[in-house]
Amino acid sequence: MAPLRSYVSGSWHTPADGGESLLDAVTGEEVARISTGGVDFAAALDHGRRTGGPALRELTFHQRAALLKALASHLREHREELYQLSLRTGATLGDARFDVDGGLGVLFSYASKGRRELPNDTVLLDGEVERLGKGGSFVAQHLCTPLRGVAVQINAFNFPVWGPLEKFAPAFLAGVPSLVKPARQTAYLTARLVELIVDSGLLPEGALQLVCTGPGDLLDHLTEQDLVSFTGSAATAARLRAHPAVVARSVRFNAEADSLNCSILGPDALAGSPEFELYVKQLVTEMTVKAGQKCTAIRRALVPAALLDDVALAVADRLAKVTIGDPADPDVRMGALASLAQREEVRRSVAALRRAGGVVYGDPDRVEVTGADPVRGAFISPVLLRVDDPGRVEPHEVEAFGPVSTLIPYDTAEQAIALAARGQGSLVGSVVTGDPKFAREVVLGVAPWHGRLLVLDAEAAAESTGHGSPLPALVHGGPGRAGGGEELGGIRGVLHHMRRTAVQGSPAMLASVTGRWVPGAPRAVTVTHPFRMHLEELRPGDTVIAGPRPVTLADIDHFADFTGDTFYAHMDEEAARANPFFDGRVAHGYLVVSLAAGMFVDPDPGPVLANYGLENLRFLTPVYPGDELTVTLTAKHIDPREGAPYGEVRWDTDVTKQDGSSVAKYDVLTLVAKLTP
Secondary structure, three states, X not given: OOEOOEEEOOEXXXXXXXXXXXXXXXXXXXXXXXXXXXXXXXHHHHHHHHHHHHHHHOOOHHHHHHHHHHHHHHHHOOHHHHHHHHHOOOOOHHHHHHHHHHHHHHHHHHHHHHHHHOOOOOOEEEEEEEEOOOOOOOEEEEEEEEOOOOEEEEOOOOOOOHHHHHHHHHHHHHOOOEEEEOOOOOHHHHHHHHHHHHHHOOOOOOOEEEOOOOOOOHHHHOOOOOEEEEEOOHHHHHHHHOOHHHHHOOOEEEEEOOOOOEEEEOOOOOOOOHHHHHHHHHHHHHHHHXXXXXXXXXXXXXXXXXXXXXXXXXXXXXXXXXXXXXXXXXXXXXXXXXXXXXXXXXXXXXXXXXXXXXXXXXXXXXOOOEOOOOOOOOOOOOEEEEOOOOOOOHHHHOOOOOOEEEEEEEOOHHHHHHHHHOOOOEEEEEEEOOOHHHHHHHHHHHHHHEEEEEEEOHHHHOOOOOOOOOOOOOEEOOOHHHOOOOEEOOHHHHHOOXXXXXXXXXXXXXXXXXXXXXXXXXXXXXXXXXXXXXHHHOOOOEEEEEEEEEOOHHHHHHHHHHHOOOOHHHHOHHHHHHOOOOOOOOOOHHHHHHHHHHHHOOOOOOOEEEEEEEEEEEEOOOOOOOOEEEEEEEEEEEEEOOOOOEEEEEEEXXXXXXXXXXXXXXXXXXXXXXXXX
């Protein structure tokens, strides 16, 4: 059997040596072989920077998003193959779906967010224009551009599909190529995933590379523009973070490391209550899904001291019904650990935890297995431990990365918060309670120690994704022991791969750099009404000025009668004068907006298909009867929709009155047809 291939520098590379065996976690048979070296890391990184990076940066955010969606659809057609290969890692079909479908869900999610939340452009603006001078001739804008390096990902063994994809998706959407280094034990599954991606031909060359070898001198070749995202042990993360190249070149380093996650049962959740049942079910699920090999699994179950016996009995009863064995058997609930070495590591950790308390359920050295050999396969029993002294250090220091959890008693909310903090930073925690006051106290107390918190009650249970399920829209990471980094988090994950730069200059220069019209930049008052222009014909700065239009007392009375808005400032002269903001009756703000629309709208059918909203609306100066309004509408940003016969145009709208003062400012959003769909 040839060693696993690496995909680097535009081609597949087969190592010259025979490599080392990777074994089926269930049968002990050889699945693949993996080499320890043979890859030119300097060349691979250079290929990503010189080939992959430029190709990605030529694409807009929407084009990259469309490729992510196409890739997710392509991989979805191969799910069954990935499921079957996952069985060899010890995963049940449910575990495989958690991994594979979770990874595809990340691709689909970022594809959707890219289309909805990012412009169809290569430049991403951050915040509003900052006015730096009194006259408005010196302004600044923060903008984000993709780093000119490679996103190096070093992954753990437990999620060989989801892990690479959740790092790849935001990097790709940002315009940064990726180099994937899978963990040794399950590298064959990641290798097949990348083969499917490369064979699809969907991605630009250099956008994704795979290294199925040892790390070698990979980190030596990092530059200031590269990034490293690591998932694994805290000890390894510390060594990588301290690598001379990472330190000297200030390489962005994101780590997801050890995490002694806790779940806190509220004192209101008595035995038999919905929240009690939810807590027990969730704890058993987190212990047995992926055989507990999840960085988000519950390691510490914090329970009111008065409920400790009830929880122990209920959890043990549920665990006794879990069938362990061949993951290909549909009746099996829990498969094997990833390797025999991993089983020995879990046994050592359980031995350390037993110094603090006793075993409530399970035996790490013996387990009944269905349809498989318990000696050749890396099977282990779920183990539930209990400590009566919550001050013992072991449950707060030792992570058994398997189907192991420890029950820990507490007496008060303050004590529960303090015990949670002893984990020294976690990826996720949960609070299971029906008491809003207890939930608030605990969440605010433990939030500084956690990247994500689930508050679970009977109402949320119907739709809750569970304690251990990271979601693409939410941050995945945690402080302290958990690595101190963040992954996912929606567009936050994209921005991690970009550089934020403050650009200063004149409004005209900023408009040229950003491709957006900036207040103070030149306007072009068009002969043809801008609403008669198709998307391709419009340019930032195209302007229409309409008015003046007088505002009368009759207008105010009619608007109040028609809408029912009879707020005193519009209807009662004496009461309005008593208001510190007004000198008498004032026009409704929405009347001003409506009159402005009446002035600038071109009524006949044309390229403008719809007005679908206003943003940043502010009323700045009161409008009194007798005032005359003028509106200036300027095309601010033109955003074509990829694959659609129309695009979005954002119009800067400034409504002024006869003295030149602005009475309202806002953005009008319109959908405008393309000349060539």
